[in-house]
Amino acid sequence: MSIAIHDSTREDGAVVENGRQVGRTLLCPHCGGHFHSIPGSGKKRGWCRACNKVLCGKASCLKYCIPAEGRFEYAEARNVQNQKVIKKLEGRYPNIKDLAF
Numbered sequence: 001m002s003i004a005i006h007d008s009t010r011e012d013g014a015v016v017e018n019g020r021q022v023g024r025t026l027l028c029p030h031c032g033g034h035f036h037s038i039p040g041s042g043k044k045r046g047w048c049r050a051c052n053k054v055l056c057g058k059a060s061c062l063k064y065c066i067p068a069e070g071r072f073e074y075a076e077a078r079n080v081q082n083q084k085v086i087k088k089l090e091g092r093y094p095n096i097k098d099l100a101f
């Protein structure tokens with residue numbers, strides 16, 4: 001049995017179709033999600049000038065520059081009602097409350 005190890009720290013991966021590389025897998029700096037970038041697919045995504053990276057294209061990712069780490073930290077803090085961390089992140093990213101968690 002083989003075990004596939006997913007390396008989540010790798011930002012770029014090849015998207016292979018019928019043995020041919022047709023694009024790349026990229027990591028969205030805002031939600032931390034992987035998405036495929038296929039040249040010529042005509043999909044409009046977005047570019048964050050602050051992060052200097054391509055975005056996945058989700059509305060909330062296009063609207064606000066809130067790095068994935070901040071989102072995860074915020075979601076975690078809300079889970080345990082850590083007001084100190086919640087306040088800190090809301091101070092740093094005023095729009096973080098508008099994101100759906």
Ligand SMILES: [Zn+2]
Pocket residue numbers: 028029030031032033055056057058061
């Ligand atoms: Zn995203």
Ligand SMILES: [Zn+2]
Pocket residue numbers: 029030048049050051052064065066067
């Ligand atoms: Zn950004």
